[in-house]
Amino acid sequence: MSIASDLIRGHTETIILSNLLQHDSYGYQINKAIQQKTSGQYELKEATLYTAFRRLEEAGCITSYWGDESSGARRRYYAITTRGRLTFARLKAEWDTAKELIDALIAEEGESYAD
Amino acid sequence: MSIASDLIRGHTETIILSNLLQHDSYGYQINKAIQQKTSGQYELKEATLYTAFRRLEEAGCITSYWGDESSGARRRYYAITTRGRLTFARLKAEWDTAKELIDALIAEEGESYAD
């Protein structure tokens, strides 16, 4: 893996919610989408993915239902709720804040020697 | 606290190393510097700070020595090692990568409907 999991920790739920904004989806597909979006640089581990689904459903951010596949493996689809959308907006805003804070905290000083 | 600790998780060591790049420092001062840099929006919890020092020292990224304060509380100073500087560079690069990945993963789609 090219990226440490502690750097992603706390973003798992945001990433999942993000993937459900446009349309319902299911675990396997969401993970494939993540791999595509990152050009294979990142993927969620299955255990991580499914425990996150549990948390999100418990929190009322998503609901789930079984797809009616006539063939192939069964799929549990997830749909984002209104609460989920609000949560996503909040998490995204927190991310923007965190990003700035961290950048400020690990910036190498001495770059502002004007004056 | 205005920012979830899971979002910072994994950055603690990077932040500490960053604070040692210019000059030696000690726990209390580093934490004050963090508060200043983030305008009070963030601070490390003491337990987190000191366990991070242990990890970093064990890993050979920093060394420590007692200051010779003639008055006031004793201070344990930390100095960054060469290995520490290399580690910092690596962590910073990882952060830049992670930042882009996460941005790509939680970006709201549908913004590119040109064509």
Next chain:
DNA sequence: GTAGATACATTGACAGGCGAGGTAGCCTGT
């Protein structure tokens, strides 16, 4: 003399990530 700041340290609990393992149906090649 006590309240608050400086400064360091440890313990035990908690939560999220994940390796390892399991279930089950479908498809392809031999």
Next chain:
DNA sequence: ACAGGCTACCTCGCCTGTCAATGTATCTAC
């Protein structure tokens, strides 16, 4: 017929980093 691989889901138990609580000691101010 069946082995191997893909799709697709799920759970147990460990590991690691964070943190509340608690403790130590010194100095300053009232």
